[in-house]
Structure formats: structure tokens, C-alpha cells
Amino acid sequence: SQTIHQWPATLVQPVGSPLSLECTVEGTSNPNLYWYRQAAGRGLQLLFYSVGIGQISSEVPQNLSASRPQDRQFILSSKKLLLSDSGFYLCAWSIGTVNTEAFFGQGTRLTVV
Amino acid sequence: AQSVSQHNHHVILSEAASLELGCNYSYGGTVNLFWYVQYPGQHLQLLLKYFSGDPLVKGIKGFEAEFIKSKFSFNLRKPSVQWSDTAEYFCAVKTNQAGTALIFGKGTTLSVSS
Numbered sequence: 001s002q003t004i005h006q007w008p009a010t011l012v013q014p015v016g017s018p019l020s021l022e023c024t025v026e027g028t029s030n031p032n033l034y035w036y037r038q039a040a041g042r043g044l045q046l047l048f049y050s051v052g053i054g055q056i057s058s059e060v061p062q063n064l065s066a067s068r069p070q071d072r073q074f075i076l077s078s079k080k081l082l083l084s085d086s087g088f089y090l091c092a093w094s095i096g097t098v099n100t101e102a103f104f105g106q107g108t109r110l111t112v113v
Numbered sequence: 114a115q116s117v118s119q120h121n122h123h124v125i126l127s128e129a130a131s132l133e134l135g136c137n138y139s140y141g142g143t144v145n146l147f148w149y150v151q152y153p154g155q156h157l158q159l160l161l162k163y164f165s166g167d168p169l170v171k172g173i174k175g176f177e178a179e180f181i182k183s184k185f186s187f188n189l190r191k192p193s194v195q196w197s198d199t200a201e202y203f204c205a206v207k208t209n210q211a212g213t214a215l216i217f218g219k220g221t222t223l224s225v226s227s
Contacts, residue, residue, distance in 0.1 A: 044203060044220075
């Protein structure tokens with residue numbers, strides 16, 4: 001069966017520090033991968049999605065970037081965190097065809113101080 | 114680009130009351146529709162989904178949703194809620210094209226009192 005791993009679960013980082021959140025999927029190949037940010041009252045905002053290695057689509061201009069160095073690995077990064085980057089970040093995957101749902105990781109609670 | 118609107122930000126019900134959460138989307142083409150639920154302290158889980166066929170979709174835990182194409186709506190319903198239904202509910206839409214992402218509404222917090 002397929003599983004998705006996202007870490008760390010919680011992270012406290014100072015303003016101006018770099019960020020690296022990692023997400024890996026097991027049990028499937030060539031998945032679509034997504035990063036979302038969840039904020040209270042704002043739902044889940046799509047940040048990035050990827051349909052293959054090295055293919056990244058950015059939905060919202062921001063202080064973050066994403067990379068997909070391997071088929072089942074998706075990394076969310078920042079060179080210098082801002083206070084506004086605080087939030088709950090969710091990684092998700094889906095099969096790369098139509099008519100499929102997305103499956104979510106447990107999320108990372110990022111607090112920038 | 115598609116968007117999703119959830120009309121109710123916070124709904125408060127007593128146990129056994131009926132529930133209907135509104136969801137409308139904006140996209141003129143074929144869509145896949147979803148309701149996800151997030152129980153306190155847990156990750157997002159799929160409640161139900163619509164791809165094609167019967168517009169009345171039944172999901173887990175007694176939930177159902179009806180797709181009304183002419184209204185661009187996919188409302189979630191449950192005849193009788195339980196305290197354990199307290200959670201945040203998200204409607205999501207995805208175009209029927211490979212490589213597109215789920216777009217979510219802002220969510221509705223449901224609080225059920227016993």
C-alpha cells in the first residue's frame with residue numbers, strides 16, 4: 001500500500017533562517033506531488049505541484065521554493081524565512097491520471113520567531 | 114482558474130440535527146469534486162468524491178453529497194449528526210485533466226454539542 005511521510009512534524013525557526021521540509025511517498029511510482037499551506041479561516045492554499053522529476057508549478061508567488069530531486073521526493077525550501085511563513089504545511093500525492101483523489105501527509109507546523 | 118466557495122465558516126449543531134454544508138465552484142468544464150474532513154489533531158481524510166455518474170454520492174460515516182451541475186454546487190449532507198462529527202470540512206475541486214491540482218475551499222468548522 002502507498003504511504004506518505006512528511007517531516008518534521010513541528011519546527012520553530014528564527015526569522016532569516018533557511019527552511020527545508022521533506023516529503024516522500026512509498027508504494028507508487030511517478031505520483032503527482034503537492035505542497036499546501038493551511039491557515040485558519042483560509043483553507044488549504046496550493047503552493048506548488050509537480051507532475052514529474054524536475055517539473056514544478058508554482059501557484060502563488062512567495063518566499064518559498066520547491067524541488068523534486070527524485071520521483072517520490074518533494075522538498076519545500078526557503079533561503080530566508082519571514083514571520084509570515086508561519087503556518088501548517090501539508091504534502092499530498094495523487095496518481096498521475098484523471099479521476100483520482102489526493103492523499104495527505106500528517107503536516108508540519110512551522111513557527112517562525 | 115477554478116475556485117471553490119464554502120458558504121458557512123462555522124456551523125454549530127446539536128446532536129441528531131441535520132447538516133448541510135454548501136459548496137460552489139467556478140469552472141465551466143468537467144470537474145472532479147471532493148469533500149475532505151479533518152478531525153481535531155488528525156490529518157486530512159477523504160469523506161467522499163464525485164467523478165461521474167450518479168450525482169448523489171454516498172461517503173463514509175453516513176455523509177452524502179449531491180452534485181448539481183446547473184448550480185455548480187456540491188453540498189454535503191448528513192441527516193443526523195453526532196458529537197464525533199465535530200471537525201473541519203473542506204470542499205475541493207479538480208479539473209478532469211491529468212496534472213492539475215486539487216483546489217480547496219476555505220473550510221467549514223462544524224461543532225456538535227452532545
